Amino acid sequence: xxxxxxxxxxxxxxxxxxxxxxxxxxxxxxxxxxSTMRQYRSTFPGLAMDFSITDYVQAEAxxxxxxxxxxxxxxxxxxxxxxxxxxxxxxxxxxxxxAQGRSFTLAVDQxxxxxxMRVYYSGQRLYQLASLGLMQYRQSPVxxxxxxxxxxxx
Numbered sequence: 186x187x188x189x190x191x192x193x194x195x196x197x198x199x200x201x202x203x204x205x206x207x208x209x210x211x212x213x214x215x216x217x218x219x220s221t222m223r224q225y226r227s228t229f230p231g232l233a234m235d236f237s238i239t240d241y242v243q244a245e246a247x248x249x250x251x252x253x254x255x256x257x258x259x260x261x262x263x264x265x266x267x268x269x270x271x272x273x274x275x276x277x278x279x280x281x282x283x284a285q286g287r288s289f290t291l292a293v294d295q296x297x298x299x300x301x302m303r304v305y306y307s308g309q310r311l312y313q314l315a316s317l318g319l320m321q322y323r324q325s326p327v328x329x330x331x332x333x334x335x336x337x338x339x
Contacts, residue, residue, distance in 0.1 A: 189327055191334075194225055196240050201312065204334040205236055229327065234318035236331050241311040253306050254278060257287035260304045260311065268293045268300065274323075281305050282337050284312075292320065299323040303332055312337075 191204040209227035216222065226237035257278070265271055271291040279286035284307035291300045301323070303314045314335055316328045 189229055189231070189330075191330075192227075194238075196225075196238070197223060197242075199338060200310070201238075201240070201335065201337050203238060203314070203336065204331065205238075232318060232322050232325060232327060234316060234322060234325075234327065236317075237313075237315045238335070239313040239315075241313075242309070253285040254287075257285060257304055257306060260313070261287055261289050261302075264289075264300070264302060265291065270295065271300070272296070274299070279303065281307075281335070283307065284337055290323065293317075296320060301328055301332065303335070305335075305337070307337055 190207045192207040192209065193202065194205050194209060195202045205225060205227040206229040209225050212224045212226070214222045221242040222239060224237055224239040226235065228235050261276065268291055271293045274290040274292055276287070276289035279288045284305040286303060286305040288303045293300050297320055299318060299320050301316045305312045314332055316331055322328070
């Protein structure tokens with residue numbers, strides 16, 4: 186397996202950190218409602234795999250969700266809608282510190298590829314970690330390293 190040259194990346198205001206393959210790009214989009222989406226993405230050519238973290242900041246603070254689990258399941262359903270014909274390979278609720286989470290893996294592109302995601306909600310922010318690649322690399326330690334490197338500030 187090719188070696189990955191990992192780079193430490195910290196999000197806006199140091200709220201989170203993780204490791205991405207070197208050479209990431211940052212895309213920032215401001216929504217019409219005043220929300221902000223920042224996506225950090227990187228490609229690792231050695232495994233033809235893409236990695237990204239998307240940090241969604243809601244426009245209005247002070248209105249916490251009452252049912253985080255339902256919101257996270259809706260986030261998963263929204264991802265599945267963007268991948269017509271995808272199949273759920275695994276899914277579970279998860280926790281990262283105080284952040285409620287949802288993990289799932291989809292078979293995509295007629296089962297030739299996979300999309301592994303972890304979605305967390307914490308303090309009016311939604312974080313989505315994604316790894317996309319060929320199905321043969323679904324169990325790669327590189328995917329697990331990326332996912333497990335995500336840390337939220339306590």
